[in-house]
Amino acid sequence: MGRATSKDAQALIHSLRSAYAATPSSLKIIDLYVGFAVFSAIIQVVYMAIVGSFPFNSFLSGVLSCIGTAVLAVCLRIQVNKENKEFKDLPSEHAFADFVLCNLVLHLVIMNFLG
C-alpha cells in the first residue's frame, strides 16, 4: 500500500512538473512573484510566533500586504492567461493597469496602518 502511494506520488509530481513546464514564461514570472510574496508572509508569521505580536497592527499590515499582493497577482494571472475564455477581450495592458492601481491602494492603506 505504501509503495503504491509513493509510486502514485512520484507519478503525480512528474506529470505536474511536465504540465507546468508548458506554461508560457510570462505566467511563470507571475507565479514566481506569488510564491515570493507567500514565502515572505510565512516568514513574518514564524517571526511573530517567536517574538510575539505586540504592535498587532504592524504585524497585520505586513502579512496582509504580502497576502494582498499575492492575491492581486493571481487575479492578474487569471486575466492575462490566454486560456481563459471569459477574459479574451480584455487587453493585457488594461489588466496590468488595474493590477497596479489596486496595489497602489493596498500599499497606501498599509502605510497608514503600519503605525
Place this chain on the structure above:
Amino acid sequence: MAVTKTEPINGSTTKSSAPPLQSMPLKSDLLSILSLKSLRLKTKQQELLIRVSILCLVYVLAFITRLFSVLRYESMIHEFDPYFNYRTTLFLTQKGFYEFWNWFDSESWYPLGRIIGGTLYPGLMVTAAMMYWGLRFLRFAVHIREVCVLTAPFFASNTTLVAYFFGKEIWDTGAGLVAAVLIAICPGYISRSVAGSYDNEGVAIFALLLTFYLFVKAVNTGSLAWGLASAFGYFYMVSAWGGYVFIINLIPLYVLALLITGRYSMRLYVAYNCMYVLGMLLAMQIRFVGFQHVQSGEHMAAMGVFFLMQVFYFLDWVKHLLNDKKLFEAFLRITVTCAVGVGAIALGVGTASGYISPWSGRFYSLLDPTYAKDHIPIIASVSEHQPTAWSSFMFDFHILLFLFPAGLYFCFKRLSDATIFIVMYGLTSMYFAGVMVRLILVATPAVCLISAIAVSATIKNLTMLLRTKSKVSQTGSTKGTGGGKTSSKAMLDQSQPFQRNGAIALLFGAFYLLSRYAIHCTWVTSEAYSSPSIVLAARGAHGNRVIFDDYREAYYWLRQNTPPDAKVMSWWDYGYQITAMGNRTVIVDNNTWNNTHIATVGRAMSSYEDEAYEIMRSLDVDYVLVVFGGVTGYSSDDINKFLWMVRIGGGVFPVIKEPDYLVNGEYRVDKGAAPKMLNCLMYKLSYYRFGELMTEYGKPPGYDRARGVEIGNKDIKLEHLEEAFTTSKLDRSYLQGQAAK
C-alpha cells in the same frame, strides 16, 4: 422636404410611439411639431431623454417627500440618537479632525467619561462636515444644523439612483426605473431617513446598496477596478453603521452558494478576493472596528470562504494542468484532507482559547431571538428590537409584500449570478426583518428591487400583447411610472381579441395598484413617520392644534438656570438630548455601553428615598430629571418605563426584585399598588404634589390620565430633594439638597 422628412418616419414606424399618418402631410406636420420628432431625435435618444427625465423627477420626489416635519414644525433634529450625532458633528466642524479623533468626553457617563473618538462610526459626521465645508467654500452661509437635518433626504435621493443602476445590472433598464421609484417613496426606508432624522441609517442604506451594486458589477465583469470600487463602498459602509456585519456575512454566503451550485467562474475569484482583502484592510482603519475582522466570530465566515476559495481554485488549476483523472483524485484527497484539517484545527484553537471572540449579544440575538430577554435586558427593552408584526410589514411595504414572491419567481426563471445575489439578499434580509422591527430598513432595498422585477416583467409581457403589427398601428398603453421598452414586434392574432382586452384590463389593474401604493406611502409618511418625537402635537378640545414643546423647555431651563458643572441624573433615554441641548453632564446616556452604571441609576430610581440619596451622593448628582405624562395622557413617560429600570437594576443588584413592585403580577399605581412601588423614588418624583391637581373634568384630583387611574399615594413628602422646575405639562426636575437632619 416632405420626402426627406417621411424617410426616418417610415424607418422607425414600428418602434416609435407617435402615430404617423403619412397620407395627410398637413396633419403630420402639426403632429411632428408637437411630438419629440421636432427635435430631430432618434428613438434611442428619445428613450434616453425619457429615462433621464424620469430619474430627475424621482430624485426630486425622494427628497421632497421627506420634508413633512420641516414644513409642519421647524427644521430641527428628531428623536434621541441624532442629538449625539449632531453634537459630534458640531464638535468636528468647530474643532477640526485632530480634536475629533482624540476626543475624550467627560460630560457623559460621569464619572467614567467616554472615549468618543474611538467608539463611534464616523461616516455620518464626516459626510455632513464635508458637505458643510463644501457649501461654505462656495460661500453659502448655512448653519451645520440645516446640513444635518437635510443629509438623510439627500442620501435617499442618491439611493434611488443607485437602485436604478442596480436594477439595470440585475434585469434591465425598465426594472431599474421601477426600482428607483419604489424605493423613493417606500415607507420602510422613509421611517429612518426623514428630514431631521440625522442617524447612521440615513447614509448607511446608501452605502449598503452601493456596495452591493459595485460587487455585483465586479462579479459580472470580472474587473479588478470594479472590485476596488466595491472595497471602497464597503469602507464607507463600515465607517457609517454597525450593520456592515450583514455585508461581510452575506457576500461570503453568496460566494459559497455559487461554489456549491457550480456557477463559479474566474470573475467570481477576482471580484471576491479583491473586495475582501482591500475591504478588510480599509475597514481596519476605523478605530471602532479595529482588529475585529481577524478576531471576531462574526467576521470569520468571510475569512473561511477566502481560504476555501484559494483551495478550490488551486484544485481547479491543478485539475486543468493534469488532464489525468486518477492522479488528480489522489492529489485531491490529500489536499482536501490537509486543508480541512488545518482549517478545523485553527478554528477550534482560536475559539477555545478565546482569541476569536464569540458572536456578540447584539448579533447573536438575531439568530436566537429569545436570547436577549433572558440575558441582556437592555437590548430587550428597546422598542425597535421587538419582533415584527404582520401589520408592520403591511404598513411599511404595502403592495410590495405580494410583489416580492412574484419577483422571486421571475428571478428563478432567469437565473444568473446577479439574480442569485438579489434573491439571497432578499431572503436573508426578510428573515432578519421578521426578527427585529428595526431591520425592515435593511430589507427595503431588496424588496423594492425584486418587486420592481415583477412589475417590469409583467408590464412588459402585457404591453407586448398589445403592440400589433397591423396597418393601423396602435400605441401600447404605457405605465405612468415605468418605461419598459420592447424590442420585438408582436404579431397579434386578430382572432383573439380577448387577449388584448384582457391585457388592457390587467394594465389598468396594475396602474390602479401602483397609484394606491403611492397614495398609501404618502399618507404613511405624513401621518406616522414625520413626527420629531421631541415636539408633540395633539388636538385640543376645540379642534385647535396644541404643541407640547416641554422637552426643549426643560433642557433650556437646565442650560440657563443651573451651574455649568451640574450633573443631571435621568434615565438613559434622555442622555444625548440633555448633553446636546442642556449642555450639562449626565450620568448615563443612550450609548448604553456600561450596563452596571445604568443598573446603578435604575437601582436609585427604584429604591426608597434614603437609599437613593446615598447612591446619588456617591455619583455627585445635583439634579434629577423625570418625564411624567399623567397630566396630558402621554404614555411614553418614565412610569411606564419603570419596570425596565427595575429589571435592569435587578439584573446587577439582586436587592431589587421585580415582584416587589407588582401586585399579583400586575403593574399598578393606584391604591392597590405594592407598598414598595408607592414609596420608591420614581413614584415620589413623578407624583409629587400631583394629588392636588385636577386633570380631567369629573374625575377626582390626582387622576393619572396616562394610566387611567387615581393614584394611590397623594401625600408625598420629599426629604432629600426639592422640586426645582416643572414644565407646563411633562418634565420635572428636582434639585438634590443637603440632608435635613
